[in-house]
Amino acid sequence: MVTGIRPGAKDGFLLEEVPWDRFPEGARVREVMERLRSGDAAAGGALATLIGLCANDMRAAVSPTVPFLIRIATGPKNGHHADVLAVVGEVARMRHQGVCMRADMLRFRGDDEWSFEVTGYLQNWSVQAAREAIAADVDLLLPLLGDPDPAVRIATAYALAAASDRAQDILTAFRSRLLFEHNATARAGLVLAIAQLARAHQGLGMAEWMRAHSSDPARQPEVRVSAALGWMCLTDLPVPDDLHAMLDNLATDETAQLMAPLPWMAEVETARDSGLHRCLRTMLHPGMPDVEECDDPWS
Structure with a gap:
């Protein structure tokens, strides 16, 4: 569904074309994205809401934000580009929950097993949808590897490492x-x-x-x-x-x-x-x- 968002809707930030009500916390996520679209000065708090949902294993409604977040991160400077990219990277990964064994540290948790969010939603779908959305916009993200801000470069590499293709x-x-x-x-x-x-x-x-x-x-x-x-x-x-x-x-x-x-x-x-x-x-x-x-x- 995320990769099915048409290019014009992504570029035009047409949030109304995403069926947010299908997802747990979808209405809340849409409100956050509306604040980000309006250039709300409290963008840091809005992004913290998205990160919090990921931390609580509730990624389903956050996954459709990835194409829009990428466009925020690649748009005019707003002081939050690194934080925006951090959300993109986090929604494309399941929580490690402290795992740092050799076989698991860099594995996309659940990529070979079924896992569910606390809401009962299939978490594998959420992570895969975000990874595919990143892959669809690789060309937008690659230039940020040369951004003057090292925090942006780090967050860009973290996001791109999750891409499902390219x-x-x-x-x-x-x-x-x-x-x-x-x-x-x-x-x-x-x-x-x-x-x-x-x-x-x-x-x-x-x-x-x-x-x-x-x-x-x-x-x-x-x-x-x-x-x-x-x-x-x-x-x-x-x-x-x-x-x-x-x-x-x-x-x-x-x-x-x-x-x-x-x-x-x-x-x-x-x-x-x-x-x-x-x-x-x-x-x-x-x-x-x-x-x-x-x-x-x-x-």
Whole structure:
């Protein structure tokens, strides 16, 4: 249904052509989109409503917003482009709920199993609809990989990594941008975006590319660490000793802080542990309990 929204309705922001009443919370979502269309100064709160619905596993009504949000993000600057793109990326993924195992961290949760939203709506449909909507507008999003704001570049990579199609075009753009990216956090984000794209589109390969980048001493620390995470998510091979040693040396508190703004890391961080260190501990030492579990006096 989302991909069936006609181009003129997307470009003209014709919200009335979307059957919002078919979806749980649809009327509420339409009100949010009306505020965004009007340029409401409280756009941040409106976007928080959409993010909140995603966090509560109620994506069905948010999925039809993706084509319109993409046009907001690619339109005149309004100070919220990164936040708008963050919604696009989130609606196209199911909640990991703390999962950061090698087989699951970059997987689109539920892509090979049935899952339902709290309303009873099929969540697989919601996520797939959003991913297809992103794929339909890849050409609008690709230029934002060169946006002056690194937060926009990071959010764009996160959104594009979820596209259901055009994977080779997106991969080429990611790798080209990585050659010129001067922001360390954005570099790490591009590597994780490449890994997630490859995880979803198996024909891309990229495990060897990740291994080569993690092993290359000429690469920046955040690139090597992110590539190591990508390699572990793309393979089930035992982790080599040299990769272990590299992570011991480069996955420092400074690297964890640098990578903390990335949505992949924010998704799994806890009040007591950074996303990076939690991922590495879970992937390298799967039998070790979480820090939260260790510190829980009731466990």
